[in-house]
Amino acid sequence: MKLYPTLIDLLKTDPRFVDDDGELVLAAVQDSAWKMDHDLMRLLLANADLEATFFDDIDGHRVFNLNTFIDYISQKDFLDNSYTRFKNRIGLTVGGRFLSERGEVALVWPYKDTVLEGGQTKEEETRKEIFFNEVLAQDEINRLLAPKVLTNFARHAANGTEPVTDFKRDKGGVIRDNLIIKGNNLLAVHTLTQQFRGQVKLIYADPPYNTPGDSNTFGYNNNFNHSTWLTFMKNRLEVAKDLLREDGVLVATIDDNEYAHLKLLCDEVFDRENYLGTIVIQSNPRGRTTNTHFATCHEYALFYAKDIDSVSVNYIKLTKEQELEFDKKDESGDYRLLPFRRSGGTSTPEERPNSYYPVYYNEKKQAFSLEKNEGSVEILPIDKLGKRRVWRQTRPSFLKAVERGDMVCRKSTGKWVVYMKDRVKEGRKPKTIWTDSKYDASANGTMLLKGMFNGEKVFSYPKSLYAVKDTIDILTERGGNDTVLDFFAGSGTTAHAVVELNREDGGNRQFILCEQMDYVSDVTVNRVGKAAVGQDCDFIYCELMKYNEAFMERIQTAKTSKELLEIWQDMAEGSFLNWYVNSAMPEDALRDFEAIGKEPKGLEKQKHLLAELLDKNQLYVNLSEIDDAQFKVSKEDKALNKAFYGNAYDA
Structure with a gap:
């Protein structure tokens, strides 16, 4: 149809609708159409053929026909390139329309009423994560967020690593062991809700800052970069609120790039009335010299209460x-x-x-x-x-x-x-600006961590231990046994701070860390173990049991198209593909897949496509499937899962 190239060429004149390679981003066009974007309307009205096709005449007025336009650009022949043809042939369309336009699932471009997992598994790769941002329909979300099978248990104590035989519990039956859990942090935190709903005093969240540049972990689709980050955060903030006690507090650190948006998002999730304040922390006294206009030397920490009337803040100790x-x-x-x-x-x-x-x-x-x-x-x-x-x-x-x-x-x-x-009193009311030299993230984050690992730089941009420590100190009971959760655990600064505070005031605070990066075993676990030397402090390490997540990791680390073809073959034979995917690997689809690999950023596009094929409900093994023979859960793991979940195990 001759209108296809006319419309495509016209849409590409708007920079909002093209990616870095000059390809049309349908999701951006659809979003503007749904919003009745005036610039899009003017663009279409500028061409007589397009005006006649997409606008109706009502008493001399031109009225945009949204349904006609959406149906037109959603046809499978609209973008006739290798990438589109591959989706058609392998099954990423249903009824001639991409799944991203249907109600069942939204692919690639997330919105705030959706669920986004995020899948980063290796720090500082050129492409941090293959964005398998399929946003599942509501009836599928329950399976995605259901409790997972835990495996690879180990207790780390002063005398080394020991097998886990049981869990310590308080009089109310709540687990009191310190925990480090490896796995997708959204799914790990939902797994924790079975045992810790309404039990956590403080959640310290240090998420990806979404700062422009090489350190940005949300860079796959620049046209929806911001909404991707907001979706990512909204999903985690909602479950965080569920875990907090009535007198609990969330602390989220962020920089200038997303501060205003995170503040509004927290206002929505926690209510504006529960906003305690924002502390500006001078984390880089020298300033970030790579900045264009100003040398940034600070970051923010937002404080939100679950119920502001129930919260008290301790004085901060004198420097x-x-x-x-x-x-x-x-x-x-x-x-x-x-x-x-x-x-x-x-x-x-x-x-x-x-x-x-x-x-x-x-x-x-x-x-x-x-x-x-x-x-x-x-x-x-x-x-x-x-x-x-x-x-x-x-x-x-x-x-x-x-x-x-x-x-x-x-x-x-x-x-x-x-x-x-x-x-001299116990301290001073915490100020909203922290400038003490101990908050320098280089001296008391990077260099401190290097000192713990014989001079080796094992982690990039760790927080100052003392910034985290003072935050925990003013929000938890001194000498008490409050629970502190960090589901962006990184190098383990939060656990280190908890250990230090317990040593100083004789407290028995509990830490729970969640981390999905591979360094958790070598860096996080080792750091916490080193920090706890000489103290009666142990912790349990475990992992969410992988299934399709193993394929995600293989996809991310693949270096060639040939490797990806082998992974595709293995996926078709041994994993749960999405129900709509053709597992037969048609010859035409193979040719299209190979053609994609020869395009600019072809390997990245191929990885993204393979990630879309996987059933995200099967990234990890659900607890409800623990007895399924195909997952091969050991007797020992079954016993420990029963001990961890208690009554929920048989629910």
């Missing part, structure tokens, strides 16, 4: 620099002197009328009073410019400070100045 400020001492302890007169904002009598009053001081008796006595001088809170200010405290609080011996009066340039003793 060494702050402790040095308390350079004076009396019989009651260390203190520093602060001017009793307020300055700056809200420091006028109009704003604080109860804090404006005369103070009387008798130099001979070194005594304060609120009443004028013989030998006393009147002192008012007047600043150097003669402007009226107020005192730091009201009259009753001032008198109590006098009784404690916490008021001091000294002469300065011929005038009496009132000071109050500010004593």
Whole structure:
């Protein structure tokens, strides 16, 4: 049809509708059509043939016929290239339409009411993950998120690795073992809900920042990069909220690129009323010099309560620099002197009328009073410019400070100045900007970790141990046994921080980590083990039992089209392909597949196609299928799964 090339060429003139290779992105066109995008309408109206095809005339008005347009661009012959022909022949269309246009499943371009797993398994590959972003229909999601079979159990203790025979539980029957679970973090966290729903005090989430550049893990389809990231985060935030106690808190770290969007997303999931605040952490004092305009030296930590009325925040401990400020001492302890007169904002009598009053001081008796006595001088809170200010405290609080011996009066340039003793307390209310040198992610993240691994750089961009440690300290009970969850575990900084805090205050906080990257065995587990040396602290390591996930890993690591063809053959014979896929591998499909490999970024496109063929409900073995002979679950694993899941095992 001659309209095909006309429409395609016209759509390609809009940069929103083409990818990096100049190919048309149908998902972007469809999205604009559904939104009745004005620029798309103008584009179509500019061509008489397209106007006649896609617009109806109603009393002289041109009305866009959405259904006609969507049906037209959804026809299987619309984009007649190797990639499209392969999808048609292998079965990624049903009834002449791509599955991404049907209600059952949305492929490649996710939206906020969908479920996106993410499949990264190796850190810092050129293409971080093959985006198998099939977004499953609601009736399939339950199977995807169902509890998984756990395997490869091992208890890591002070004297080495031991077999796991059982799980420690508290009086309420909740598991108290520290846990490190390897597997897709969305599915791992849903697996945890069986045991830990409503049990977690703090969730520390350090997700991919979605920063433009080589470090971006959401780069497959640039046209939907942002919505992909939002979907990824929304799925995880929703289950995170389910795991939190009523007095629980979520902390999510992020940089400028997605801060505003993450804030709005958290407002939606947790409700704006439960927003506790944002802390700006100076994680890179030197600044990121690769930035174009400003050298970024900070990141954000968003704090959200499950129920803000149930949450309390501890004072943060004083830094060494702050402790040095308390350079004076009396019989009651260390203190520093602060001017009793307020300055700056809200420091006028109009704003604080109860804090404006005369103070009387008798130099001979070194005594304060609120009443004028013989030998006393009147002192008012007047600043150097003669402007009226107020005192730091009201009259009753001032008198109590006098009784404690916490008021001091000294002469300065011929005038009496009132000071109050500010004593060392347990700490200070956490400020919203953290600039202490201990928060430097290079010195106390990268270099600290290298020191633990004999100078070897085993992980990129770890958090400062102390930024995480202080976050946990202000949000968990000191000396208590709160549960801390991190489902973007990385190198294990969160667990390391929990171990350090327990050592300092005698607490028994529990950590639970989820990580899907392969380094979890060599880096995360080893780091936590090293941190726990000399302390009565052990943890259990286990993995979600793989099925189709094993093929995903093979697809991601393949180097040639020939390898991918072999994987395809193995997939057809030994895995669960999606129900609509033709497992016979037609000759025409093979030729199209080979042709795709010769195109720009051909290997990447081939990987993406093979990922689409897999049934994502079978990435890991569901607990409900533990007795299925084809999965070969051992007796030992069955017993440990029963011990882990308890009553849910037989449900």
